[in-house]
Structure formats: structure tokens, C-alpha cells
Amino acid sequence: MSRIAIIGAGITGVTTAYALAQRGFNVTVFERHRYAAMETSFANGGQLSASNAEVWNSTATVLKGLRWMLTRDAPLLLNPLPNWHKYSWMGEFLRQIPHYRANTIETVRLAIAARQHLFSMAEREGIDFDLERRGILHVYKTRKEFDAAAKVNALLKEGGLEREPVSADEIHRIEPALDGTFHGGFFTPSDSTGDIHKFTRGLAQACERQGVEFHYDTEIASITRDQTGAFSIAATKTGQPFQQSFARVVVCAGVRSREFASMLGDHVNVYPVKGYSITVCLDDEASQQGAPWVSLLDDSAKIVTSRLGADRFRVAGTAEINGFNRDIRAERIAPLVDWTRRYFPQVNTSRVIPWAGLRPMLPSMLPKVGKGRLPGVFYNTGHGHLGWTLSAATAAGVADVIEQTSRRAA
Incomplete structure (x- = not known):
């Protein structure tokens, strides 16, 4: 051929x-x-997550972004310096807001279809990539956050995803290592995690x-x-x-x-949207016991986690609209470390590997x-x-x- x-x-x-x-x-x-x-593809959040298929082109996301603009450790950060590529991309992004519902449903369907393709490749070729098929748990601290998530959940279910609400008690039964108080959450048992690099x-x-x-x-x-x-x-x-x-x-x-x-x-019109991650090295038994195996998404902090084998814990998040800048900034890494300490106090964070990568994002x-x-x-x-x-x-x-x-x- x-x-x-x-x-x-x-x-x-x-x-x-x-x-x-x-x-x-x-x-x-x-x-x-x-x-x-x-x-x-080096050190992303590790989630194979149809449950995270909601597109960002919504009025609510834009309003949050405007509030976060002047906060250096916010989940979303925009460098306001003028650049034609950046602002043309943002203009196209805003024009996609009317297509939020349709694009979210289409993304869910594509994500569900992708699962079997990937698992088949790995099985056929004998690829070990720290796959964990334990589901993904989204957690919400307040009733307001949970109610907003319920509206998104209706779209995800329309796209074919099986995903149900869980109470605060159920959250801790699903992942006992998680510390903290939550109003409720949503659990997607069919989602999974793995090491994209491997x-x-x-x-x-x-x-x-x-x-x-x-x-x-x-x-x-x-x-x-x-x-x-x-x-x-x-x-x-x-x-x-x-x-x-x-x-x-x-x-x-x-x-x-x-x-x-x-x-x-x-x-x-692909634009680079920077994300950060840390890989927490679980060097002692207490850390290995204290880190979660179920993958998490904290919606208010926009942070996701994955357990990569017995001795690694990946924590990732944030979005930075700052061009082709690959710098690893301390003030963007610190919230990931602080989040880990807050919700997993038994995990030793003395050895943490930071990383930053550029997500190739189209406006839609x-x-x-x-x-x-x-x-x-x-x-x-x-x-x-x-x-x-x-x-x-x-x-x-x-x-x-x-x-x-x-x-x-x-």
C-alpha cells in the first residue's frame, strides 16, 4: 500500500x-x-474519564474564569497580554457556547467508544500501564456545587454514561483514604486510570x-x-x-x-492550554496505605488524581492560557501539594516531581x-x-x- x-x-x-x-x-x-x-503524553492526570467530558464552553465557566483572572493560584489563569492567536482562539471559543450541550454529549459518546479500543490494544500487545478499573469519583463540598453538577450529569447520561449520585457517607465508603467533609458526589464505575506515558x-x-x-x-x-x-x-x-x-x-x-x-x-486553530501535575512518590508504607486507589475529581479545585501502581500518586489540574510557555511555576504547583496534604494527611509529600504540559485545544x-x-x-x-x-x-x-x-x- x-x-x-x-x-x-x-x-x-x-x-x-x-x-x-x-x-x-x-x-x-x-x-x-x-x-x-x-x-x-508524558505526565497528565491519568484519567480515562468519560465522566469529565463536559466541554468548557459555558457561560458559567466563562464567569468563573473572569473571577479567577487576578488570582495567581486559581484553577484557570489567563495572561492578558495581547496576542492574535490567543484572542482569536478565545473569540472562537465564545462562539461555541450555543453548542455546549451538543458538544458535551458528542464528547461523552466518543469517550465511551474509545474504552474498548484502548483496552483491546493493551491486551493484544501485552502493555502494562498501571491500569486501574476502579471508577472515578467526583466530589462536591456544597449543595450549590452538587446541584450544578447534577445538571451536567443529565447531559452525560444522555450521552450514554452510567453515573449515579452518592452521599457523603458513600463517598468515604468508596474511597476510605479521602479525608474531609463533602455534601455529595457522583461515581462512574466504568471509568478508569493509567499511565499514558507507559x-x-x-x-x-x-x-x-x-x-x-x-x-x-x-x-x-x-x-x-x-x-x-x-x-x-x-x-x-x-x-x-x-x-x-x-x-x-x-x-x-x-x-x-x-x-x-x-x-x-x-x-x-489549536491553542496550547497549560496544565500542571505532580507525581507524589509513595516511599513509605504509611504513604502507600494513605493514598487513594479510586480516582478522584474535586470540581471546585479542578484537581484530578490517579494511583499509578503501589508507589506513585498523580495529582493534576489547573488551566493556564499563556501561549507556548512551558515553565513550571511554583505558585501553580503549590496548590496541588497543599490539596494532597489536606485530603490525604498520611501521605508524605517530601518527594514530589512537578511537571507542566500543553494541552492541544480547539475552540469547540x-x-x-x-x-x-x-x-x-x-x-x-x-x-x-x-x-x-x-x-x-x-x-x-x-x-x-x-x-x-x-x-x-x-
């Missing part, structure tokens, strides 16, 4: 490569880092076993299309220039997808999956905070489109 180039070896690029290889395509992946999964690296190795070629340490300088419709990719690998031709190109480049789409004649908060303007151009990008949750389904979706296109061209 004709050669296909995939740009990016994060979770979406690698799942796409695997889906295409399974269909018999000749696949080459380009990645600027030395290994797969070194950016947004999964993606394991799946990349499976791709290589199936003949997928990876060009790591490779920067793409340009992509051009000749009169025959072939795409020429000019790149440098460890400083050495080279060029290769392909019949098709799939852009899975995360926050750089806008740049590559521009080379291919498309406008894909729905990923772009499918064809570009030019024949032979495809996209699987813009998954925002749900790349880990959605990628297995969107990879299958774009691979199906490519397969159908190939059959029609044959």
Missing part, C-alpha cells in the same frame, strides 16, 4: 500509527523528541514490531505537494537534512498542529478528526484535556476514513 506519514508520536500519533498498521498500511512517524510521548511507549514498540518506521529527533522544515499529489517532507534528523515522499499525511502534532495545518492549506473542545482541504491530508488532533480518553476512538475513526478513501481511489 502507499506510504503514509504521521506527524507526532504522542498518544494520538501512536494510536493512529497502530490503527493504520493494523489495516495493512505502510506508516512512517515523525517526532521531534528522542522518544515517543515526551510532551503532553501506554504510549509500549504501543510505539508494538508499532515497530508491525513495521512502522519512527524518525525520532527529527524536525520537519516543510511539507509540499507536487503536481502528482505526492507530499514531500523536508526534515533534519539529529542535524542531518533528508527528504521523503508520501501519498498521505496525517497531522497528530498536538499544540504544533496549527503550524503544520498552515503548510497544508488548512486553518486548525472537540478534536478535529478526518480529511483536510487537500486530497491526502488528514487530521487527528486538538483533543484538549481528553487526549488520553479519546485517542483510541479517534485513531480508529481517522484510519477508517483513510481506508475508505484508499478503496475509492483503487
